Amino acid sequence: DAGVIQSPRHEVTEMGQEVTLRCKPISGHNSLFWYRQTMMRGLELLIYFNNNVPIDDSGMPEDRFSAKMPNASFSTLKIQPSEPRDSAVYFCASRAQANTGELFFGEGSRLTVL
Amino acid sequence: DQQVKQNSPSLSVQEGRISILNCDYTNSMFDYFLWYKKYPAEGPTFLISISSIKDKNEDGRFTVFLNKSAKHLSLHIVPSQPGDSAVYFCAASAVTGYALNFGKGTSLLVTP
Numbered sequence: 756d757a758g759v760i761q762s763p764r765h766e767v768t769e770m771g772q773e774v775t776l777r778c779k780p781i782s783g784h785n786s787l788f789w790y791r792q793t794m795m796r797g798l799e800l801l802i803y804f805n806n807n808v809p810i811d812d813s814g815m816p817e818d819r820f821s822a823k824m825p826n827a828s829f830s831t832l833k834i835q836p837s838e839p840r841d842s843a844v845y846f847c848a849s850r851a852q853a854n855t856g857e858l859f860f861g862e863g864s865r866l867t868v869l
Numbered sequence: 870d871q872q873v874k875q876n877s878p879s880l881s882v883q884e885g886r887i888s889i890l891n892c893d894y895t896n897s898m899f900d901y902f903l904w905y906k907k908y909p910a911e912g913p914t915f916l917i918s919i920s921s922i923k924d925k926n927e928d929g930r931f932t933v934f935l936n937k938s939a940k941h942l943s944l945h946i947v948p949s950q951p952g953d954s955a956v957y958f959c960a961a962s963a964v965t966g967y968a969l970n971f972g973k974g975t976s977l978l979v980t981p
Contacts, residue, residue, distance in 0.1 A: 759912070788968060797871075797973030798913070798958060811968065846912055857903060858969055860912030 757781070759861035761847050767867045773835040776864045779828055780849030788848040788858060789822055789832050798846070804830065816841075837868045872896045873961050875972035882979050888946040890975050892959030895940065899961040903969065904933060904944045907956045916957070917944070949979045 760779040768774055780787045788803040802812040804824045812822070819838070824830040834841055844865045848858040874893045882888045890904075900921035905913035919926040919933045919942070926933050932945045946953055956976045960969040 790971075798971035800968050800970070803968050848912075857915040857918065860905075860914070862910070862912045 759847055759849050759859055761845075761861035761864050763864055764862065765865050765867075767869065768837055769869050770838055771836045772868075773833065774837045774841075774866060774868075776832040776845050776847075776866070778830045778832070778847030778861060780830070780847070781851075781859055782828065784849035784851050784859070785827075786850040786852070787824060787830050788850070789830070790846040790848065790860075792844045792846060792863070801832070801845075834866075837866075839868045842866055842868050870895075871972070872899075873959055873970045873972040875957075875959055875975050877975050878973070879976040879978070882949045882977065884951055884979055884981050885948045888944075888949045888953065888977055888979065890944040890946075890957050890959075890977065892942050892944075892972055893940055894942075894961050894970075896961070896963065896970075897940070898963040899970075901962050902933070902935060902942050903960045904931075905958040905960060905971075907958060907974070913958055946977075949977075951979050951981055953977060954979045 762777045786805050789801040790798050792798050800814045802822045807824045822832045844863045846860050846863045848860045850858050872895050903918040904916040906916045907913040917928050917931050917933050919935050924935050935942045956974045958974045959972040962969050
């Protein structure tokens with residue numbers, strides 16, 4: 756079975772540019788999560804969706820960040836405009852049930868903003 | 870504010886010995902705890918979990934211990950193997966919540 760699929764795996768962009776990260780969750784999973792990993796803060800939750808509906812976006816750093824889940828098999832995380840401090844690895848994860856069980860992570864998208 | 874804390878950024882252990890990774894949490898509502906393992910350039914993968922109704926859960930070489938009164942859990946790996954070298958994340962969630970709160974991770978190096 757395919758796991759969580761993220762693209763791109765690596766993205767290098769210049770400050771001010773728009774960045775879009777994509778995620779395809781595991782088929783049949785109801786919940787989708789976006790996490791960001793940095794050395795300073797570790798793995799921090801940005802936003803999560805349940806049945807395509809955003810439940811909690813309190814972890815989204817600023818208005819420059821936005822996330823959508825137009826259907827059960829696709830989600831995007833957009834940063835516009837990007838800044839050097841956004842450089843991090845962004846992980847998408849999905850879970851079969853809403854409030855219990857393990858998360859299955861994608862391989863991550865490493866973003867570098869110059 | 871970090872609700873899940875892993876105070877040791879790194880740990881080095883000899884092959885065959887026991888590795889003990891520690892984790893503390895502050896939210897008394899947490900009732901489900903997990904450990905994830907992460908290799909470089911890969912996503913975290915689930916290792917083992919424990920519910921708050923238990924104080925120990927074992928899976929092969931991996932055992933997780935939970936001390937609710939101290940709000941502390943630990944992961945024991947016995948015997949440690951070089952392939953166990955990775956970053957280990959502790960995570961927790963509350964019964965009414967959806968998301969996992971992660972610690973910053975502990976990098977384990979198992980030397981031959």
